[in-house]
Amino acid sequence: MQETGRRLNLPFKTKFYQYLLVVLIIGLTTLICSPLSNPQSYHIVSFILLFVVALLAVFMGIGPVLLASTISAISWNYFFIPPFHTFHIEKTEDRLMFISFFIIALLNGILTNRIRRQERLVRDREIQTNALFQLTEELSKASGIEKVLEVARNDFKKHFNADSWYILQDGNNRLGFSPRPTDEKDLPVIERNIVEHVFANSERAGRHTGLSGEAGLTYHPLTGTRLNPGVVAFRIDEAAYKNRIAFRDTWFTQISNALEREFLGELAMKARLLDESDRLYNTLFNLISHEFRIPIATIMGASDTLLISQTTDKNREELYGEIFKASARLNHLIENLLNMSRLESGKISLRPDWCDVNDLVNKVTQNLKLELEQFSLTTVIPEDMPLVKIDFGLMEHVLYNLLLNSCQYSSGSGEIRLEASYENGNFILVVSDSGPGLPPEVLPNVFDKFFRVDGTKSGGLGLGLSIVRGLVEAHKGSVKVENGLNGGALFAVSIPSDMPDMEESKLAE
Amino acid sequence: MKENRNILIIDDEVQIRRLLEISLSAYEFTTFFAENGKQGLVAAATHHPELILLDLGLPDMDGLELLVRLREWYTKPIIILSVRNSEEDIVSALDRGANDYLTKPFRSGELIARIRAAIRSGEERKDTPLLEFGDLSIDMISHVVRKGGEIVRLTITEFSLLALLAKNSGRVLTHQFILKEVWGYGYLEQTQYLRVFIAQLRKKIEDKPANPVLLITESGIGYRFGS
Known part of the structure; x- marks a missing residue:
């Protein structure tokens, strides 16, 4: 029993030391009692020796206790019962006394030892129950397979003083190749064929078992009710744990259940994601086929007309213009799709740099010159606007999409207002229009992917604003929408930005 | 424009080559x-x-590598054609000696303008003491800048920045290059100075600082002096 190893000190550890110690202690007691070696007080010595034997029974195994009883009886007889230094006992009452001494010493020793064993068993059981309870609690807190494995590994080490490795299945009842954890330096050789056998047949194999006993490790199946999570491999000194087999098996069941729970959870999550991506795929497919077809039809129709028919110069020019507009629209669609997929896959890497907001506004308004033509654009940038630290290219997309959105959804000849400012460590960009605004009930959904207000004219995938939100959030900022004072939609972007650190002297050079 | 100017187009897309051939031949370029x-x-x-x-995207070798090998002996302008969202590639190409870049899809008009600017700047003698751009003149010897005849007062740094960009008019200079040339190696990351000085310069030499035509920003890449 391992727990006793902790209670007893090192010299008690082996049987040999226990016997030696018993002999020494009895010898010492005899020596100490030697002044009492006279016909008047030798009875007292018997009590002292009985007491010592009882005391030894608390700490020693049954063998040493028997030895202690025997030597103490003999030494009492030899050294203390008159005549001294002989085994001969003269008086009948002394003879009776000697026999009863021997029997009492023996019974005393055995009974004390038994009580102690009982107590030890109860204690061990309590410790094991507690351990399992703790494990259950820790496992219930662990979420994710990695976390469960971490708990399992640490707990295994705690109870069995050894490492353990887990070979798990991949969710499709196929065993993964590498044992976890894989980053161990002293990773043992995992016997692949035994692992497969253990997994397939749910039976123990390997070291200390009837199956492939020559193997370096013991392999124990982790079995669940709906799926078998995998196999655990370990190397423990079986002899030292032989009375804890029940505990070990319960322990494995706990781990199996926790792993099974995680596996089932993951499978359910995958199914949900698949459903969701199916839905998105359909939406995207419908939108793309619709949105792409219009400009493509325009290009094909216009170029076909130009190729075969004789049209007036004025018509030709108009057709060329249509082709150009349609291709620009296609280009914008592709750009948005690309940005969306980059955002979704997390491939957007921010490269923030100091940036002049005037530059940003100028660049975007130049790109949108054609679209903005029919609107009156008011730009307000404070004279003392500081530089802001943003990714210029990505913020161009943000402003571009916001302005284009205003152009598309505010009625013609309307006003579009663009305001930039710096407040409390935030770069603020507000784009508002004088259009009809947004129905209040759709405000929370405006930034959703593929969201479009019902009844609006065709002109996009409903990606622009969700890209705006994605890019702004990539900057750790936020964007909100409301209906402005004049009734039009108002979009406000806020991005945290430091002020640039500059030496005054450098600026004047 | 003189006739029979040769332009070499290195691109693996047949459609793009065909398009470039037609667009450029309309302007008397031989392709x-x-x-x-x-x-x-x-x-x-x-x-x-x-x-x-x-x-930059060629089937048999890295476009940047080809650029380096061309630049071992070829001194005339090289303009990079690239797909969007590859700012880092563009910056490396400019740092390796490309004069300018265009992202696909581009407008033919824009392409012609860039080609002309690049050829012209290649022909002009860059060491002439007086550079003139419209009503702006920059005297490289006396460090005097005039706009519409009036002297524009510039600080030393402002002048070095303007002179560097003007000497390389029509060419895109990367942030790093400008910072290294004007402020020195210790300032390669200090783009904030560059932004502030460009803004100051625009106020002094542009007709409409909010809509600059001389000091043109190339997003995420650098600046170009428009001519």
Whole structure:
């Protein structure tokens, strides 16, 4: 029993030391009692020796206790019962006394030892129950397979003083190749064929078992009710744990259940994601086929007309213009799709740099010159606007999409207002229009992917604003929408930005 | 424009080559093509083109590598054609000696303007003491800048910045290059100074600082002096 190893000190550890110690202690007691070696007080010595034997029974195994009883009886007889230094006992009452001494010493020793064993068993059981309870609690807190494995590994080490490795299945009842954890330096050789056998047949194999006993490790199946999570491999000194087999098996069941729970959870999550991506795929497919077809039809129709028919110069020019507009629209669609997929896959890497907001506004308004033509654009940038630290290219997309959105959804000849400012460590960009605004009930959904207000004219995938939100959030900022004072939609972007650190002297050079 | 200016186009897309051939021939340029890097090297050596249009995505070798090998001996302008969202590639290409870049899809008008600017700046003697751009004149010897005849007061740094950009008019200079040339190696990351000085310069030499035509920002890449 391992727990006793902790209670007893090192010299008690082996049987040999226990016997030696018993002999020494009895010898010492005899020596100490030697002044009492006279016909008047030798009875007292018997009590002292009985007491010592009882005391030894608390700490020693049954063998040493028997030895202690025997030597103490003999030494009492030899050294203390008159005549001294002989085994001969003269008086009948002394003879009776000697026999009863021997029997009492023996019974005393055995009974004390038994009580102690009982107590030890109860204690061990309590410790094991507690351990399992703790494990259950820790496992219930662990979420994710990695976390469960971490708990399992640490707990295994705690109870069995050894490492353990887990070979798990991949969710499709196929065993993964590498044992976890894989980053161990002293990773043992995992016997692949035994692992497969253990997994397939749910039976123990390997070291200390009837199956492939020559193997370096013991392999124990982790079995669940709906799926078998995998196999655990370990190397423990079986002899030292032989009375804890029940505990070990319960322990494995706990781990199996926790792993099974995680596996089932993951499978359910995958199914949900698949459903969701199916839905998105359909939406995207419908939108793309619709949105792409219009400009493509325009290009094909216009170029076909130009190729075969004789049209007036004025018509030709108009057709060329249509082709150009349609291709620009296609280009914008592709750009948005690309940005969306980059955002979704997390491939957007921010490269923030100091940036002049005037530059940003100028660049975007130049790109949108054609679209903005029919609107009156008011730009307000404070004279003392500081530089802001943003990714210029990505913020161009943000402003571009916001302005284009205003152009598309505010009625013609309307006003579009663009305001930039710096407040409390935030770069603020507000784009508002004088259009009809947004129905209040759709405000929370405006930034959703593929969201479009019902009844609006065709002109996009409903990606622009969700890209705006994605890019702004990539900057750790936020964007909100409301209906402005004049009734039009108002979009406000806020991005945290430091002020640039500059030496005054450098600026004047 | 003089006739028979040779332009070498190194691009593996047939449609793009065809389009470029038509667009450029309308402006009296003679075009010839290479589909890959190896052909490109040979064609450049045999035809001595006035300008090279180089696509960075080639089938047989890295466009940047081809650029470096061309620049070992070829001194005339090279304009990079690239797909969008590859700012880092563009910056590396400019740092390796490309004069300018265009992202696909581009407008033919824009392409012609860039080609002309690049060829012109290649021909002009860069060491002339007086550079003139419209009503702006920059005297490189006396460090006097005039706009519409009036002297514009510039600080020393402002003048170095303006002179550097003006000497390389029509060419895109990367942030790093400008910072290194004007402020020195210790300032390669200090783009905030560059932004502030560009803004100051615009106020002094642009007609409409909010809509600059001389000091043009190339998003995420650098600046170009428009001419």
